[in-house]
Amino acid sequence: MELAVVGRGDFTLGFKxxxxxxxxxxxxxxxxxxVRDTLDDKDVGILVMHxxxxxxxxxxxxxxxxxxIEPTVVLVGGGETSQLREKIKQAVGVDLWK
Amino acid sequence: MAIRDVKPTRSELIELKKKTKLAESGxxxxxxxxxxxxxxxxxxxxxxxxxxxxxxxxYGVASEKIGFxxxxxxxxxIRSIAFALKDVPQIKxxxxxxxxxxxxxxxxxxxxxxxxxxxxxxxxxxxxxxEAVEAYExxxxxxxxxxxIETAIKKLLDDIEQTKRRVNALEFKVIPELSEAERFIExxxxxxxxxxxxxxxxxxx
Numbered sequence: 268m269e270l271a272v273v274g275r276g277d278f279t280l281g282f283k284x285x286x287x288x289x290x291x292x293x294x295x296x297x298x299x300x301x302v303r304d305t306l307d308d309k310d311v312g313i314l315v316m317h318x319x320x321x322x323x324x325x326x327x328x329x330x331x332x333x334x335x336i337e338p339t340v341v342l343v344g345g346g347e348t349s350q351l352r353e354k355i356k357q358a359v360g361v362d363l364w365k
Numbered sequence: 366m367a368i369r370d371v372k373p374t375r376s377e378l379i380e381l382k383k384k385t386k387l388a389e390s391g392x393x394x395x396x397x398x399x400x401x402x403x404x405x406x407x408x409x410x411x412x413x414x415x416x417x418x419x420x421x422x423x424y425g426v427a428s429e430k431i432g433f434x435x436x437x438x439x440x441x442x443i444r445s446i447a448f449a450l451k452d453v454p455q456i457k458x459x460x461x462x463x464x465x466x467x468x469x470x471x472x473x474x475x476x477x478x479x480x481x482x483x484x485x486x487x488x489x490x491x492x493x494x495x496e497a498v499e500a501y502e503x504x505x506x507x508x509x510x511x512x513x514i515e516t517a518i519k520k521l522l523d524d525i526e527q528t529k530r531r532v533n534a535l536e537f538k539v540i541p542e543l544s545e546a547e548r549f550i551e552x553x554x555x556x557x558x559x560x561x562x563x564x565x566x567x568x569x570x
Contacts, residue, residue: 268455268456268457268458269453269454269455269456270454270456270505270508270509280431280435280440280443280444280447281427281428281431281497281500281501281504282501282505283444283447283450284431284443284446284447284450284494284497284498284501285454285476285498285501285502285504285505286450286451286452286453286454286476286478286502287453287454287505288453312456312457312458312471313456313471313508313509313512315508333519334519336469336516336519336520337458337469339469339471339512339513339515339516341420341508341511341512341515343420343421343424343508344424351413351515351518351519354519354522355410355522357522357526358522358523358525358526358529359403359406359522359525363410364410364414
């Protein structure tokens with residue numbers, strides 16, 4: 268399995284240098300389809316995205332990304348822990364991510 | 366279970382007592398499972414926090430280095446160098462079991478490579494580019510570690526929530542209803558016994 272990166276040109280360029288082949292440069296219009304295709308790709312084990320890019324996706328797809336185990340979705344950039352934080356609050360009842 | 370549906374018979378009472386016992390033992394086991402899962406979660410939480418802060422730091426460094434490299438080499442040159450890279454980092458997803466919760470275990474091939482193994486010429490490129498590549502390799506390594514831990518946490522949280530719901534349903538719905546039905550049958554049987562005694566006394570008199 269491989270890592271995949273979906274994002275703007277600036278974001279994906281560095282990953283190309285680290286040897287990641289499945290890097291997809293997208294715009295706001297093409298992001299939705301590319302993310303869906305990557306989630307369906309059986310050869311992708313980890314999907315990396317920037318948190319700002321995720322916020323432009325439809326709510327259903329955002330929650331699909333949050334729930335996805337295979338591929339595992341890792342969000343980088345500011346505020347990426349908010350989903351996990353909410354989940355912890357919901358399950359344990361206390362905000363332990365402080 | 367509504368009280369009006371309960372038949373006030375001894376066999377029903379025995380059946381209800383069996384059900385209550387089973388529900389109580391299930392409740393005890395589920396509570397133990399929930400506590401165990403929460404302990405496992407706390408262990409992973411500290412790791413996840415550390416990994417996330419390391420990941421953020423690595424991202425900051427990598428972004429800075431690629432910015433430098435872009436300004437020195439230019440965007441097009443960096444893109445063409447990226448095409449020259451040979452090895453693709455491969456990952457292997459396995460699973461492990463934490464108290465009945467299947468969580469992923471991610472193993473990866475070597476991400477970090479030496480200068481000679483990278484595949485681009487070292488004479489025509491600057492050290493800024495090498496530093497950027499190295500920073501991104503470190504960043505990718507951190508991403509792989511974060512992916513494993515954060516997925517495990519997500520799965521544990523799902524299971525904690527599910528177990529909590531089951532515990533609450535047993536504690537506040539199933540067991541009280543069964544106890545209430547049991548009490549109703551006991552009272553009804555006592556009442557029937559009193560009626561019977563009274564009837565026998567009247568016949569005697």
